[in-house]
Amino acid sequence: MTTHTHGTSTGRTYWTTLDSPLCPLLLTADSSGALTSLSVPGQKGGREVQAAWRHDAGPFREAEEQLRAYFAGELKEFRLPLRTFGTAFRERVWAALDDVPYGSTTTYGEIAARIGAPRAAVRAVGGAIGANPLLVLRPCHRVIGADGSLTGYAGGLERKVRLLTLEGALQARQPCRSRATQPRS
Numbered sequence: 001m002t003t004h005t006h007g008t009s010t011g012r013t014y015w016t017t018l019d020s021p022l023c024p025l026l027l028t029a030d031s032s033g034a035l036t037s038l039s040v041p042g043q044k045g046g047r048e049v050q051a052a053w054r055h056d057a058g059p060f061r062e063a064e065e066q067l068r069a070y071f072a073g074e075l076k077e078f079r080l081p082l083r084t085f086g087t088a089f090r091e092r093v094w095a096a097l098d099d100v101p102y103g104s105t106t107t108y109g110e111i112a113a114r115i116g117a118p119r120a121a122v123r124a125v126g127g128a129i130g131a132n133p134l135l136v137l138r139p140c141h142r143v144i145g146a147d148g149s150l151t152g153y154a155g156g157l158e159r160k161v162r163l164l165t166l167e168g169a170l171q172a173r174q175p176c177r178s179r180a181t182q183p184r185s
Helices: 058-071 088-097 108-114 119-130 157-166
Strands: 003-006 013-018 025-030 035-039 081-084
Touching: 013 058, 025 058, 081 088, 088 108, 088 119, 108 119
Parallel strands: 003 081, 035 081
Antiparallel strands: 013 025, 025 035
């Protein structure tokens, strides 16, 4: 089971990058070794390397191993120490993401219901999901619109489609064939 903590930082920030089928991933961890973020290039609200951070792949060995296994289709649940720094509301939303099983999807309204928030809080739930600092590890890509549409993903909708396809929640997209290229009978 993944260990989740929230609260104040424990000192120095470490970082590394990991090549993945999505793109290079930027991982950060605190001095305790807990992962604090996983970002992708161009991510809305994503982290960028800061001068005071220390580049060191050492604290990320287990995360790298698990992420490689995930992208190879061999791992369905991450077991890593995570530390986030959100409001109490955001922390509840992010914890609810952890309960969305591999290969399935849920809606923003269902997440609101899981945390006991009123239906009117769906927009706030969406904002919290969009601010998830741990893409992939906390599966915000599994949250879709009530009508089944693939709405919002801070890492980009193309990456959301790729993750959901990897997990089997979406069928691999087939190239479109126009009428002009279809065989004639």
